[in-house]
Amino acid sequence: MLYHVRMDVRLPADLDPAARAEIVAREKAYSQQLQKAGKWPQLWRIAGEYANFSILDVADHDELHAVLSGLPLFPFMDIEVTPLAAHPSKIGG
Numbered sequence: 338m339l340y341h342v343r344m345d346v347r348l349p350a351d352l353d354p355a356a357r358a359e360i361v362a363r364e365k366a367y368s369q370q371l372q373k374a375g376k377w378p379q380l381w382r383i384a385g386e387y388a389n390f391s392i393l394d395v396a397d398h399d400e401l402h403a404v405l406s407g408l409p410l411f412p413f414m415d416i417e418v419t420p421l422a423a424h425p426s427k428i429g430g
Contacts, residue, residue: 338394339421340401345388348413363409376404392421 348357371377371393379392395401398420405416 338397338401340393340395341419341421342391342393342405343383343388343417344391344408344410345386345415346410346413347415348387348410360409367407367409371404 368377368380372380376393376395377391378394379390381390383389393401393404395404401418405411405418408414
């Protein structure tokens with residue numbers, strides 16, 4: 338199943354710089370692992386924001402929840418999920 342996901346990151350302003358660097362590094366490694374596995378085929382930064390639009394390709398809602406809640410930055414995110422369905426007018430299926 339495909340999902341369009343918007344993730345807005347809201348790290349505390351007073352977060353220790355070393356802790357911030359560590360959590361951001363873990364986030365990058367986790368997201369790249371999911372990309373290599375084909376679970377996260379699209380990832381786009383939203384210009385001017387600490388946010389992204391992503392397309393996730395997972396088996397179901399439960400797997401989506403597991404993937405999202407596994408993000409190291411999850412406690413600092415506002416997440417908006419939209420399930421996607423095939424459009425009958427799309428060329429090439």
